[in-house]
Structures are given as structure tokens and as C-alpha cells.
Amino acid sequence: MPDDRHDEVSTDASTGASNATRGDRSQPTPRPLSSLLLGRPTGAQFVVAVLLAALGFAAVVQVRLTRTDDDFGGARRSDLVELLDSLSSASDRAQQEIDDLRQTRSELLTSSQRRQAAIVEGQDQLGVLQILTGTVAAFGPGITVTILDPKGAVTAVSVLNGIAELRDAGAEAIEINDTLRVVASTAITSSGGVLSGDGVELRAPYVIDVIGSPHTLSEAVTFPGGLADEIEQLGGKVAVTQSDSVNVASLHTIDPPEYSQPTSR
Numbered sequence: 001m002p003d004d005r006h007d008e009v010s011t012d013a014s015t016g017a018s019n020a021t022r023g024d025r026s027q028p029t030p031r032p033l034s035s036l037l038l039g040r041p042t043g044a045q046f047v048v049a050v051l052l053a054a055l056g057f058a059a060v061v062q063v064r065l066t067r068t069d070d071d072f073g074g075a076r077r078s079d080l081v082e083l084l085d086s087l088s089s090a091s092d093r094a095q096q097e098i099d100d101l102r103q104t105r106s107e108l109l110t111s112s113q114r115r116q117a118a119i120v121e122g123q124d125q126l127g128v129l130q131i132l133t134g135t136v137a138a139f140g141p142g143i144t145v146t147i148l149d150p151k152g153a154v155t156a157v158s159v160l161n162g163i164a165e166l167r168d169a170g171a172e173a174i175e176i177n178d179t180l181r182v183v184a185s186t187a188i189t190s191s192g193g194v195l196s197g198d199g200v201e202l203r204a205p206y207v208i209d210v211i212g213s214p215h216t217l218s219e220a221v222t223f224p225g226g227l228a229d230e231i232e233q234l235g236g237k238v239a240v241t242q243s244d245s246v247n248v249a250s251l252h253t254i255d256p257p258e259y260s261q262p263t264s265r
Helices: 002-026 033-038 043-073 077-133 156-168 214-222 227-233
Strands: 138-148 173-176 180-182 188-191 194-197 200-202 206-211 237-248
Touching (some): 138 173, 156 173, 156 188, 156 206, 156 214, 173 237
Antiparallel strands (some): 138 237, 173 206, 194 200
16 A cells, blocks of 8 residues: 555656646747847837838828918918918019019119210210311321422412312311321411411421312312312422321310300200
């Protein structure tokens, strides 16, 4: 009897140890929390993280949209209409300011263009006046008239008559002997058989350079009863040479007016 119990106890102990061993093998050992947090994320964990981030972003957007809708949704219809009217008025004012600025710009451009045109016209007129008054040199097509006076019979009146005929033919600039610039106020005089103009002594041969139409000026000198005929009657001779470029370099000195003053008109 005692031996049988001992055998049963031994058998039960052996069986229990065997079962305990099988139980330990079938249950996995739990992983520490630190290894779950610090270990490499698995594919499933990455997908879950992305989904959570997308869900959070959608929630934020929804909240903002809801707040925006609430801001205008709570407004009265009259307030919204007033807001739209205010925006429309502001837009109209801005457009009006743009139109005004464009108009101002156009006026400034027009004014500037007119001013520039006036300056150009004034410069052109100044150039013409300077040529007519003999204060600047000039060049252009014209003729050269050479008067030979072997007998010394050419008079101041004869020269003045010839100058008048040249002016009537459209002479724009006249010069005698490269020293005397002939202008409207030029006076030709004679003293002791010697001609002079504006204090400048003139001696034969008299060379007159004239700027204008070469053909018209030549006709003015050689027409019957003109300068050429008059000089030949005095025993002299006249030669006319046409040219595409005649230089008039001498200048006339203008004395300032003593009494007259310019006006604004």
C-alpha cells in the first residue's frame, strides 16, 4: 500500500512537470513597452499613422470652414446686402481714381507734346531770324556774282539796285567780298570812289555770294535791264556762277534797340 501511493505521487508529479513544460512553450513572451516605442515601425504602424494624420487635417479644415460659414451664416440679409454695396462702391471709387489718373497722364503727355512742339517751332523760327539778321553763318544752294570794274565807275546805287533785285528773287543770305553780311539795315555808300557798307570798305572786284534758288537768282541778275546790263553800261562786266553749296560766313553785329521793347503779344 505505501509503495502504491508513492508511485501515484511520482506519476502525478511527473505529469504536472510535463504539462507545465508544454504550457510554457505554447505562450509567447510579452515584449517590453520601450521596444514597441523605440523599435522600427512596421508597415501597419506607418499606414495607421498616415491615416491618423489625414483624419486630423480633415478635422481642422472642417472646423475652419464651419467657423467661416458661421461668420456669414449668422449675418442678417440686410447686413450682407450692405456689405456688397460697400464693396461695390469701393470698387467704383477705385475705378474712378484709375480713370482720373489716366486722364491726368493723358493731359500731361499732351501738354508735354505741345511744349516740345512749341520749343521745336521756336528753335526753327529762331534759326530763320538769325539767318535773316545775319547773326549766324549760313550755307546752301545759290549763286556767286562777280562784278569787274576796271574804270571804277560802279556806284553804290548800282550795287544797292542789284541787292534789291536779289532779295525780290528770294535771296535768303547775301555777303560781299567775304567781309560784309548784307541785311535789311545795310547801307552801301561811296566816298572818293570807294564803296563801303556798314563801315566795311569794299573794293573791286566785288564778289557777291547769295543763297537761294540758283536759277531764280541768276535770272534776277541777267534779265534785260537788270544788274548785269547796268554794270555793262558803266564799263564793267558781270559773271554769274550757280552752285549747290554757297557759304556765307561773315556776321552782322546787331546794336540793341535804344527805345523799343518787346511785348508779350
